[in-house]
Amino acid sequence: MAKRPADPTNANAPGARQVPMRDFSRSLPMSLLRAREAVMRQFRPSLREHGLTEQQWRILRALAAIEAAEVTELARTAFLLGPSLSRILRDLEARNLIERKTAKADQRRSMVSISEKGVKLMASVAPSSEAIYAEITRRFGARKLAELQEMLGQLELCLATTEARDEITDDA
């Protein structure tokens, strides 16, 4: 009721905070979320055709680049939280796409590696995945893409230092 005239900043809201919150559709988290969704929307259909989710694909890619990895290391590489990774590894193992064996030196650790079947699956997905990436690069521009990635890396870096306080004591 009593609609105010169009005012994107909502600066005249009665009794509201003095400084209106920025139009949240233009907030940084939303911008990042939408950009990522726009990108992933390109890949998902292809992955789906091969029976893989985005996260499962990340794990296979991470494993393909190395001989074997501990779960914790894999979590860091594939940027997944432990619990998510634990579930996905269970499924991938049941599908015989990966193999695990506990480390001899430390029974707590388990070494994960991609299986032959996993390698073959990757080989069948990679071409279309590469093609999609190439198309994205073509549309957006290779140079601009590199610039964007550089900025994203800087953003990540400048925010990572927040947790430094917790780590200083560890390193000391």
Added chain:
Amino acid sequence: MAKRPADPTNANAPGARQVPMRDFSRSLPMSLLRAREAVMRQFRPSLREHGLTEQQWRILRALAAIEAAEVTELARTAFLLGPSLSRILRDLEARNLIERKTAKADQRRSMVSISEKGVKLMASVAPSSEAIYAEITRRFGARKLAELQEMLGQLELCLATTEARDEITDDA
């Protein structure tokens, strides 16, 4: 075993594809994912203290800027899929943070609006949320932040045209 010397491109992997996939930790989806996570990691603790998830906060923010909205419109604004929104609205309504009433003209539509309690909750969260955003802006640089958002918007736009084929027939 027989570890090869460090080779980020893995170009010499025996029997592997000729064109190695780019180091996936530098792929665009990963860059976007990590950047967004770095940002959200700043906000989550504050939201959590107020009993809100990131998505619930998005919905409240979206509703605060308008009088009322249909569910579909709200989904678009808060960038949530229908099923997610449906669940979250059910919970927010149970907590009396929002109100719903079915539209008179069209019984299928339901109008959602933020409640008094919801407004108060927002007011209690907004200050710290704004402070965090300001700190991010300070660290990364306001100009760079604007540049980044501009590029993200362009990326989204240049990929959105992919689905144009499906829409042409609608507009015709």
Added chain:
DNA sequence: GGGAGATAATTAACATGTTAAGTGAATTCG
């Protein structure tokens, strides 16, 4: 060598992402 603490991984519990199917109401068109 044995108990307190640290560590690697999993499990638990709840919230959301994602696609498909279902439900009820409105619209179209014969």
Added chain:
DNA sequence: CGAATTCACTTAACATGTTAATTATCTCCC
């Protein structure tokens, strides 16, 4: 009018995100 279609929303089913608690193992140190 009324059957078929479309539409708005919800529910279902499964996969992942997120935090906390558990389990099993290892390390340290007395």
